[in-house]
Amino acid sequence: MASHNLKHALFCAIVTLIISYPILGFNLESQGIDVTLEGAETSTVLGVLLAAVIVFLFQLFRDNVMGSLRQLPAVNPLANRKPMEQSKRLKLESTLLTLMVIGALIWPFIASRGAVDLATLVLIYIMLALGLNVVVGLAGLLDLGYVAFYAVGAYTFALLSQYYGVSFWFALPIGALLAALFGLVLGFPVLRLRGDYLAIVTLGFGEIIRILLNNMTSLTGGPNGIGGIPDPTLFGMEFGRRVKEEGNTSFHETFGIAYSGEHKVIFLYLIALVLAVITAIAIRRLMRMPVGRAWEALREDEIAAKSLGLSRTAVKLSAFTIGAFFAGFAGTVFASKQGFISPESFVFLESAIILAIVVLGGMGSQMGVILAAIAVTILPELAREFSEYRMLIFGAAMVLMMVWRPQGLMPMRRIHIELKRQE
Amino acid sequence: MQDLLYFVQQLINGLTIGSTYALIAIGYTMVYGIIGMINFAHGEIYMIGAYTALIAITGLTALGIVWLPLILVVALLCAMIVSSSMGWAVERVAYRPVRGKHRLIPLISAIGMSIFLQNYVHLAQGSRNIGFPALIEGGFRFGAEDSFQTSITYMQITIFATTLVCMTILSLFISRSRIGRACRAVSQDLGMANLLGIDTNRIISATFVIGAALAAVAGLLLGMYYGSIDPLFGFIAGLKAFTAAVLGGIGSIPGAMLGGLILGVAESMTSGYLSGEYKDVVSFGLLILILLFKPTGLLGKPEVEKI
Amino acid sequence: MLEVQNLSMRFGGLLAVDQVSLDVQEHEIVAIIGPNGAGKTTVFNCMSGFYKPTGGKILFEGREIQGKPDYKISRLGLVRTFQHVRLFGRMTVVENLLVAQHRHLNTNLLAGILKTPNYREKEQKSLDRAAYWLDRVGLTELANREAGNLAYGQQRRLEIARCMVTEPKLLMLDEPAAGLNPAETKDLNQLIISLKEDYNVSVVLIEHDMSLVMDISDRINVINQGRPLASGTPDEIRRNDDVIKAYLGEA
Numbered sequence: 001m002a003s004h005n006l007k008h009a010l011f012c013a014i015v016t017l018i019i020s021y022p023i024l025g026f027n028l029e030s031q032g033i034d035v036t037l038e039g040a041e042t043s044t045v046l047g048v049l050l051a052a053v054i055v056f057l058f059q060l061f062r063d064n065v066m067g068s069l070r071q072l073p074a075v076n077p078l079a080n081r082k083p084m085e086q087s088k089r090l091k092l093e094s095t096l097l098t099l100m101v102i103g104a105l106i107w108p109f110i111a112s113r114g115a116v117d118l119a120t121l122v123l124i125y126i127m128l129a130l131g132l133n134v135v136v137g138l139a140g141l142l143d144l145g146y147v148a149f150y151a152v153g154a155y156t157f158a159l160l161s162q163y164y165g166v167s168f169w170f171a172l173p174i175g176a177l178l179a180a181l182f183g184l185v186l187g188f189p190v191l192r193l194r195g196d197y198l199a200i201v202t203l204g205f206g207e208i209i210r211i212l213l214n215n216m217t218s219l220t221g222g223p224n225g226i227g228g229i230p231d232p233t234l235f236g237m238e239f240g241r242r243v244k245e246e247g248n249t250s251f252h253e254t255f256g257i258a259y260s261g262e263h264k265v266i267f268l269y270l271i272a273l274v275l276a277v278i279t280a281i282a283i284r285r286l287m288r289m290p291v292g293r294a295w296e297a298l299r300e301d302e303i304a305a306k307s308l309g310l311s312r313t314a315v316k317l318s319a320f321t322i323g324a325f326f327a328g329f330a331g332t333v334f335a336s337k338q339g340f341i342s343p344e345s346f347v348f349l350e351s352a353i354i355l356a357i358v359v360l361g362g363m364g365s366q367m368g369v370i371l372a373a374i375a376v377t378i379l380p381e382l383a384r385e386f387s388e389y390r391m392l393i394f395g396a397a398m399v400l401m402m403v404w405r406p407q408g409l410m411p412m413r414r415i416h417i418e419l420k421r422q423e
Numbered sequence: 424m425q426d427l428l429y430f431v432q433q434l435i436n437g438l439t440i441g442s443t444y445a446l447i448a449i450g451y452t453m454v455y456g457i458i459g460m461i462n463f464a465h466g467e468i469y470m471i472g473a474y475t476a477l478i479a480i481t482g483l484t485a486l487g488i489v490w491l492p493l494i495l496v497v498a499l500l501c502a503m504i505v506s507s508s509m510g511w512a513v514e515r516v517a518y519r520p521v522r523g524k525h526r527l528i529p530l531i532s533a534i535g536m537s538i539f540l541q542n543y544v545h546l547a548q549g550s551r552n553i554g555f556p557a558l559i560e561g562g563f564r565f566g567a568e569d570s571f572q573t574s575i576t577y578m579q580i581t582i583f584a585t586t587l588v589c590m591t592i593l594s595l596f597i598s599r600s601r602i603g604r605a606c607r608a609v610s611q612d613l614g615m616a617n618l619l620g621i622d623t624n625r626i627i628s629a630t631f632v633i634g635a636a637l638a639a640v641a642g643l644l645l646g647m648y649y650g651s652i653d654p655l656f657g658f659i660a661g662l663k664a665f666t667a668a669v670l671g672g673i674g675s676i677p678g679a680m681l682g683g684l685i686l687g688v689a690e691s692m693t694s695g696y697l698s699g700e701y702k703d704v705v706s707f708g709l710l711i712l713i714l715l716f717k718p719t720g721l722l723g724k725p726e727v728e729k730i
Numbered sequence: 731m732l733e734v735q736n737l738s739m740r741f742g743g744l745l746a747v748d749q750v751s752l753d754v755q756e757h758e759i760v761a762i763i764g765p766n767g768a769g770k771t772t773v774f775n776c777m778s779g780f781y782k783p784t785g786g787k788i789l790f791e792g793r794e795i796q797g798k799p800d801y802k803i804s805r806l807g808l809v810r811t812f813q814h815v816r817l818f819g820r821m822t823v824v825e826n827l828l829v830a831q832h833r834h835l836n837t838n839l840l841a842g843i844l845k846t847p848n849y850r851e852k853e854q855k856s857l858d859r860a861a862y863w864l865d866r867v868g869l870t871e872l873a874n875r876e877a878g879n880l881a882y883g884q885q886r887r888l889e890i891a892r893c894m895v896t897e898p899k900l901l902m903l904d905e906p907a908a909g910l911n912p913a914e915t916k917d918l919n920q921l922i923i924s925l926k927e928d929y930n931v932s933v934v935l936i937e938h939d940m941s942l943v944m945d946i947s948d949r950i951n952v953i954n955q956g957r958p959l960a961s962g963t964p965d966e967i968r969r970n971d972d973v974i975k976a977y978l979g980e981a
Binding site: 286289290291293294296297301303305306307309310311312414415416417419 | 778802805810812816824828829831832839843861870874876
Binding site for chain 2: 015016018019022023024026027028030033034035036037136140142144189190192193194195196197199200201203204205207208211212214215348349352355356359388389391392394395396397398399401402403406
């Protein structure tokens with residue numbers, strides 16, 4: 001056994017060297033049309049060697065390492081605690097949520113403008129992730145083109161405002177409904193497909209929509225995008241220094257306060273917050289309704305679900321459409337926040353990030369998804385020097401989660417249902 | 424006559440691209456045939472093959488070696504070794520631990536792996552595209568001097584020839600060798616093959632290694648053909664190759680070949696007669712139509728749902 | 731109420747079911763028996779709409795249903811269980827029963843999101859029905875467990891309860907006693923009889939456990955190699971030479 005281990009460990013170490021040394025150890029440098037090769041810094045080379053040694057040692061003592069790892073007390077100190085009583089837990093959870101929302105309401109008035117702006121982005125991601133959670137987490141449909149619906153929402157607002165001068169508040173429901181319509185129309189043919197095919201097809205759809213946005217230059221401005229998207233108004237009051245639209249008043253003049261760019265940022269943040277809360281509550285209700293249970297049933301066992309009279313197409317389509325609806329919501333807010341959109345914002349990577357949020361948080365778990373959205377958006381900002389490693393870490397985290405904890409960091413918890421006793 | 428020459432040119436271009444798609448598609452189709460999962464990171468393996476080949480070519484040139492066949496063979500070997508090792512490692516790290524779990528889990532793991540590898544190369548080699556020297560230049564031309572000429576370059580001939588050789592070796596390997604026979608047994612029935620004493624883990628690893636090696640070949644060829652590479656170029660090529668695999672019938676090796684050629688021609692016809700911008704739309708559209716109307720592809724076998 | 735006429739099912743070159751006919755009257759338990767691979771489950775799959783039969787007719791309450799999509803057939807009141815239990819594993823026991831009642835619930839999304847009184851009332855009704863059946867099959871204590879974590883016998887009972895909350899007219903059980911111990915089989919026996927007597931449901935079952943079949947069936951159909959071999963009351967079947975030959979020949 002020992003010699004077998006040694007051979008295997010040596011093999012693994014050599015593979016480690018092969019896959020890391022050529023790529024990391026040499027740097028290709030473009031100089032005009034010529035390409036030259038330079039050796040990497042010594043530290044990188046040492047790192048590669050170190051990695052090989054670690055792999056070697058780990059594989060050599062694999063059984064011992066894994067054994068002692070298993071004997072370690074659970075890392076989570078809460079793991080062994082008895083689960084809290086249902087009613088108590090619910091109360092605690094709802095108090096916590098209320099406190100969070102109240103905090104989120106007060107917070108922007110103290111925080112800096114940049115922080116509030118980032119928080120708005122976090123809220124947009126929360127909406128997106130909650131919507132995708134319905135599709136992936138509950139209904140079990142892997143949608144890799146989710147960003148397409150986000151784009152539909154954003155472009156709907158941008159185009160409506162550019163050509164017809166439609167305001168944010170009108171565009172919001174239109175954008176969401178149009179995204180839902182897209183979901184319905186695109187979903188109808190593809191939802192018959194098996195899980196992995198569905199993933200690829202939705203990815204294809206997402207790419208097609210992006211390419212179309214890029215190439216329909218006369219309508220969408222192509223790669224240059226659309227600018228000058230108006231900010232939301234509050235009962236006809238604008239937040240700019242000067243009123244752009246006739247008939248509107250400006251916010252700072254109405255209240256007789258000095259103009260400040262922060263008003264607008266805070267207002268947008270508050271809108272995003274309200275919409276995110278509405279999204280969370282609506283989806284929470286849906287989860288506990290027949291349609292929500294049907295989503296999960298179909299995810300668990302399609303054949304059994306059909307044998308009980310659930311129409312596969314109708315149930316899947318409802319999940320797909322509702323997910324798209326909330327993406328459209330988020331897209332409208334995004335367009336308004338940026339003031340400018342282009343196809344660059346709707347690449348596959350964006351779908352992958354939203355998927356990563358859902359996977360890390362825990363598929364189906366709302367609380368987990370919200371926390372993951374916050375973490376995924378804020379962490380790279382906090383550690384800027386690591387920000388270029390962001391996607392690398394995401395990728396690795398997705399793999400590790402699937403291997404060790406496919407249920408996510410905060411797995412979905414089942415709702416306890418109290419039944420009346422039978423006499 | 425002009426029109427015909429133009430058409431023939433598009434056909435040649437399409438078949439060239441198509442045969443490299445076919446090489447990459449083999450990896451998808453073999454893995455799918457054996458463990459029923461889409462190896463999402465396969466496009467990245469191909470990209471890494473192209474990078475390794477470029478590193479080897481640049482290194483050899485810097486050492487003063489100018490004999491072309493030597494450069495090509497060494498670059499090819501390097502690319503194949505690195506890509507195969509990568510394919511092996513990816514399967515070990517990201518797929519084997521999740522094998523047999525709910526369908527979404529390996530797929531998400533694969534997507535994570537794809538993102539990871541893309542950024543691995545991006546961090547190591549930068550995100551800009553890098554010029555790939557066209558080592559094989561020149562070609563034959565047909566048609567009148569003063570009008571449109573159909574050309575077939577030596578590079579294109581090399582691509583056809585290499586693909587043909589690879590496919591022949593692969594078919595012989597699958598039909599004659601022990602591992603090849605075991606591969607077929609495992610793809611028929613994994614559990615049964617296991618009972619019969621076939622080391623299925625080994626066979627699955629072998630599948631990944633073979634697929635990765637062929638992808639590396641395609642990486643070198645396409646790198647030279649296009650003249651530049653970047654860390655993202657595996658992603659789209661991977662999708663195209665997957666489309667080719669599905670088109671031909673996933674799980675079927677001749678199907679992958681056929682699907683690759685059809686897809687390549689469809690794309691180059693779109694570029695030639697419509698607009699280069701829409702060639703991706705056409706191939707994704709083709710993928711969607713195939714999956715909707717003939718999910719088993721052209722040469723695939725139908726699956727019977729068991730209850 | 732159910733009539734199968736000359737049902738045939740061909741997979742490629744294999745004729746799995748060949749000209750099988752059977753019928754089920756109201757208030758009746760009918761069994762389908764036969765050696766392994768005789769095509770019993772294929773007959774079931776055709777009846778429940780998972781397969782589209784290649785020949786013959788299936789009439790349910792006078793209407794042709796062959797080739798209809800599975801979920802529509804189940805909505806007519808023809809509900810089945812599976813040879814290998816198929817529960818919604820990561821949902822709780824109650825949730826399994828609630829899913830099955832989706833048709834009795836208000837499907838209006840807005841009513842649900844706003845929790846209108848009408849919606850609440852219907853939700854409560856389905857909860858009561860779930861509670862009733864859980865009590866009936868003795869799973870009340872486990873109501874909030876994940877269905878996938880139940881013992882095998884419990885899973886079988888839950889699957890039957892899940893069919894019953896849909897208020898079917900005809901219940902199709904695919905090897906309900908498979909994997910059960912003698913005591914559990916006896917309970918199952920009584921449960922099936924009670925379904926017929928107390929809830930007025932007709933039952934078609936596939937079963938290998940001969941004592942169960944002989945005890946509870948009103949009539950039995952024997953299939954061998956996809957073809958009908960005999961049909962009649964348990965006593966007639968017991969004395970049928972062809973059946974004895976088929977079974978002894980197999981043994």
